[in-house]
Amino acid sequence: MPKVILVIMDGTGYDAAVTQCGYLEGAVELGRARRWKMQTATPSLSGPMYETMHTGLWPHEHGITSNESMRASERPNVFSLSRAAGKVTAAVAQEYYHRLYVDRPWDRLRSIEHHDTDTDIQHARFYSMEGYGAINAVAPAEIDLCAQVTLLAERHAPDYLLLHSCSADTLGHTYGGDSAQYRYQVWMIDNALSRAIPTWLELGYEVMVTADHGMNAERHHGGMEPIMREVPFYYFGAASGPDAGELLSQLGLAATILNRLGVAPASEMRPAFL
Template structure:
């Protein structure tokens, strides 16, 4: 078995916000075109640690990245490195934290946003920096523009693993809170863009997973143990048949082995078991 996989990480989009606002994704579930489960994140429920957990199948205390202030090159086997070692092609449209984690090169603010290097774990990428984002400037790339860049990379390089990481819901959550109209609207904006992109990506031969790194509370925060911080959605569009039962709570630590398994790549020792 060897499938191509797209992983979409809706940064900061918690479970309840996604189920209530993502009409396209939920409609696909109702029609049987996709499956959806609740997923529980590792902790601390912060972006950088969760990016690495999603890609390594390890708890932050194991892979060592436990804070956004501790970002560095990944030192653990991960989806990108294992896929590349197996002769697969990798690509990403993602915020610059992913450059720090999976591209063994200095970040050049004027050049690194466009990346092509077969010798790095992420081989093809469009990175964005969000430099200076805050209440006066959200610095949020349009969701449909991110999906367009994904499609360009998919058609130009035919990667076996392609990551989309969108940060806008997290940005609006930090700015207005996880119980705000602005946050909920942005979660819907992701869904609205995916409604136009997912059919195209499926036609290009991809299985698609849509999830989040963490949620967001009303106080504009995440990182702790609250359910609203740790409960996220996990949607699957694909042909796998041995799926978890409806209502099963999944662990975020199973994503790495699942993605690798769908590509026909063996997971690393220490990675948590695949979800299916």
């Protein structure tokens, strides 16, 4: 069975990706990847969407309905089901993922590097972005995040490996989703992926690239506007998938990842699309 790397470009809406991500769009144009439009669940907020993407459930169902209600996941998810099936899991992600899928207290001086085969995320490099704002975005360099993913892939050979980048979301909240700063940061993620994805493919991974939500010009998301709910889904892999014009549901992502890993999805998860 293939191994999967999922890249979440936090805060990157569909139109921003299609207009700014020259590497990803070039791969689509050459037939080396496929791209669909995906609609998120709501409220289109980061914490609820992280759990939705990994459980296949609407926030009203899994219970995390705001960033302020973050807690450990209580439902079957991609990490827990993969680990139960004997797969290895890993992540390079912001600390919300530690709260969700690592059953250990967060230690700000030690938890950024994590190795514990008894937790649902078994190997990880976490970051906090503590105190980010207009003066300092506190965002890790995109190529450094990609490097950490590559090192985890080479050292631990995880079957499921998550890369979560917060920088576009941060710049969107600071300057707005119609700003030069936001668009440039979306491109910066694409630029780093252009150097990393070929290596990940050589290591035997399928690569999926998507976002948790978009960003409007008022520096906001969480509601029902299409710019908040429409995100891209890029796929580098062997599965055929639906027609290019079909609108995908974000709720099908969890089952899709598990299908590609050869792990049975939970019965409560929405249907896979690959």
